[in-house]
Amino acid sequence: MLKLLGAKPLSGKDTAHVLRVLDADPVASCMIAARVQDSGLDPRSFHGEMWSRGGPDESLCFYGANLVPLLGSVDDLRSFADRACRGPRMCSSLVGRAELTLPLWDMLEPDWGAPRELRSEQPLLATSTYSVFPPDPLVRLVHADELDVYLSAAVAMFIEEVGVDPQANDGGRGYRRRIASLIAAGRAWARFEDGEVIYKAEVGSQSASVGQIQGVWVHPLYRGQGLGSAGTATVVDSVVRSGRIASLYVNSFNWPARRAYSRIGLEQVATFTTVLLD
The missing domain is CATH 3.40.630 (Aminopeptidase)
Structure with missing residues (x-):
């Protein structure tokens, strides 16, 4: 019935x-x-x-x-x-x-x-083993008093990835709370150089068995140096160390990121689609 x-x-x-x-x-x-x-x-x-x-x-x-x-x-x-x-x-x-x-x-x-953007093919990647790529020892958990500098990098990443400013609707209060909660939960990672974030990522969703990594970003001036692979290897290893599967999904056209994740040992387990609406 x-x-x-x-x-x-x-x-x-x-x-x-x-x-x-x-x-x-x-x-x-x-x-x-x-x-x-x-x-x-x-x-x-x-x-x-x-x-x-x-x-x-x-x-x-x-x-x-x-x-x-x-x-x-x-x-x-x-x-x-x-x-x-x-x-x-x-x-x-x-x-x-x-x-x-x-x-x-x-x-x-x-x-x-019509959607603002249709990302029809996004490989969903995962691994339950430690990275085969050397992790970056300078990538660490973000401290609460580093919120402002980390938030600037998070906003830059969001605009580059999604195409909109996450601070637009409410002056950024909601997005700031979201980032602050991830930092407080020990799920925001970064490498700092001269007081600036040059690599960042978060474990955006964490279930009992899986940690889904999101917001991977390398400062434009530092790209092409392997920081994305090494930094994400650090985050993957932390998720695996917690007893969870490390996972993330990536746009099919983002070949630099896909190569970086392949070097780490992440393998495709499914394909996601994202439809972004106005």
Whole structure:
């Protein structure tokens, strides 16, 4: 009967069931699994909804700041699209496995309009072993009193990668809080030279089994010197040392980054798609 009625939000009583399903695809589901592990499915703390059509074993989709399809058939994706179009759009992007995200976007585009950017092929990389590339001993955890200088590098990275200023909407308060929370959690890494960040990365999402690295950036004046490989090797080794799989995803056209990650020993386990919306 539930299938006939379309996608429905799940509730706190479904948390354990959802976690079991996400655990079957731990690398691709890391962003959402980390959120469910931290907050359960209570909408007051989850900051979004988890949808299903027929139960978590058959279909799953997260809807919040991002729209993330996690499991389902074409009919399930159509039910997610129908539900997403019922009210004002909440999300700023779609992201997830390409085989789910691309068809979901095809269903949404007639209502939501053309995307700002479609990144259809993003290799999802992972490793459970220490890097085969020598790590950079000068890359370390960022201290709380280094927030301002680290934030400047994070903003530069975001603008270069996403094409928008993360400080535009609220004067940067939300983005500053996000970066400060990662620093406080021991999940922001950098190499400093003369009081300036020349390499940075964060473990943006961390589930019980996976640490997803994001925001990898090398200062333009220091590129081509191997700092990206060595710095990311340091972060990968830290994630692996914690007993987790180290993961990240990269644009298919970013060949310097792909070569750097290959040198480290990260291997492709899936393909992501990201749809950036205005």
